[in-house]
Amino acid sequence: MDAASEAEWSALTYAHHRTAASAAAPGATFIGRMDNLAQTLVGAALGRAVADRKVPGAALLGALAGNAPDWQELLCSPGALVPRFGPPPPPQPPPPTSYLLYQGGITHSLLGAVAEMAALSALAGLVLHWHARRTGTRPAPWRWIAALVAATVAGHLWLDWQGSYGVRPLLPWNTRWYSADWIAIVDPFFWIVPLPALAWGARRHWLPALGYIVTLLGVIALVVWAGHPTPAAWVLLGVLGGVTCVAGWMRHWFGVARRREAAAYALLVLAAYVGANAAVSVWGKASVRATAIRRFGPEAQWAALAVVGHPFRREPIYAGADTVAGRGWAVPRHLTHPAVVRALATPEGRSIAQLARFLAAEVDSSGSGQRVYLRDARDHTVGPLEWAAVEVRLRRPRLCPPICRTRSRACSGPRFGSTGSRRCRRSAPSTRRGTGFSSGTSP
Structure with missing residues (x-):
């Protein structure tokens, strides 16, 4: 396949899979940490x-x-600390x-x-x-x-x-x-269980009560009005139960003398909740593993992921060498595509590769160059770049005579589509996430 045909094929497959997967993929459901x-x-x-x-x-x-x-992430991340002495450094995007x-x-x-x-x-x-x-x-x-x-x-x-x-x-x-894979990264029960216990052990004074009420209102806003994903109805009932507990602070007050006991009770409740989710996870993992092996063979990757807002529910995800799939959706990985191999060799490609559990890529050759999107399919398969996705821009390599296709960095010969003679050099990629740009290095 010549370069023009490969570019057309890449653009068509990119557009097709973005359209198909965007209708079926679950979207950003599994995020980074507790x-x-x-x-x-x-x-x-x-x-x-x-x-x-x-x-x-x-x-x-x-x-x-x-x-x-x-x-x-505040103290060690590049660009987090600003020098306090001397002239300010020139502005540089992180x-x-x-x-x-x-x-x-x-x-x-x-x-x-x-x-x-x-x-x-x-x-x-x-x-x-x-x-x-x-x-x-x-x-x-x-x-x-x-x-x-x-x-x-x-x-x-x-x-x-x-x-x-x-x-x-x-x-x-x-x-x-x-x-x-027991608990979703964001779980309202880890807010609503310890909060009443801490409130019941506070001093009987308006200032602690005000602090706990403000925190409670924030929890209600996060659970009820966050919008995505919509929590299960019984989770909302649990939040309302926590509201009732905090509202009855004066009546159920443990007091300073028994606040250690109240905190211990809350931790025991959380331990029981985690244990129940762990038991459900064991059954879910066995089912997902059997399906993954049947679908992709003994080398398949698989996971039974907890779903935000829906405790005791598991979302299966399976992966073979060339496909990542879930319930009702599947996307190609494209990890052996030459452009993806080049993108993975950049520092940005290595960064996402060390984090991603189900790495997938898309290649867009519709413009003058190539855009490689690297994503963790646990979070999102297509769509706008989010936190677990990067974009690497590659300039389309010029077609040189066979003598130029060597390990050398430069060669002389006619450029593809031109009658003149020009030097042909290996191009360097650039990376983007969101609207920020930085230059990378081609392998």
Whole structure:
């Protein structure tokens, strides 16, 4: 097939599969990690259950430590920190896929977790002991500070592991992802269960009540008016039950004396909820695995993904060497297409490849060059570029005489479609995500 025919074929298959898959694919359903609201509320409940009355402000410290593994995206991502001294640097767009490199990075590994536990325990202990000296009170024991921080940091990794993306615990030696596929990344029960327990253990004062009411209104807005995906009816009933619990704060008040007990009850309820989802997941995975092997053979990839807003429901996804499929949809992967191979060799291509569990590509040759879309089919198969997708733009290679098709970077000969003589060079790709551009390097 000559270059013109290949370009026409690529454009036709690109347009066809975008139209067919957009009508059948489920859309963006499975997103990156457990949301930080859940991490905050569960961390606060865990801190209170572990070290209340032993460590002042145990819930606050637990909420902060429970989000510690996600601090790297602020502190480590390129362009996150601005130099404070000297002339301002010239404006440069941030790398469009830097977030992919730091998603679930070293701070979500076992090595990173141990370092975070040690650093946060030391920092929190110094601050609490300094405050105790100033107020003339008894300082918090170091062992309880360390236990609180260790429990909440480990709880963050556990929450991320039970979702669809998981963690990479063996970094930097092994980049493999481990995930349980038990719980959806965004689950309202991880908001509505710990929130009443924290409210019941607060001081009987208008200021704590106001804070919990504002948080509750935010939860209601996220669940009821977010719009996509629409949660199941019984999930909405659960949220209304949580509203009733918080509204009855004065009547069901545990008080400061029993707030550790209230937090422990909330964590037990969440543990039972996760256990029930894990049991459903075992049955779902067995069914999906059997279907994947029957459809794509023993080397098939498969997953039974939790669905946001629909606990105890599983969305199957299967993949062979050339196709990714789900319930009622299928798209080609195109991973052996020459343009896709070139795109995967760029830094941006490697970034999405190390994150994507079901990598798929589209090649659009309808313009003067080629556009390669690399996506994780768990999130979206077609449509606008979203967080787990990148675009790599490739200039169409000029057709040179056979003598030029060597490993050399340049050659002399007639350009395709021209009667003159011109130098022919290998072109460099450029990448785009959304509206940001950055230049890449061709292999």
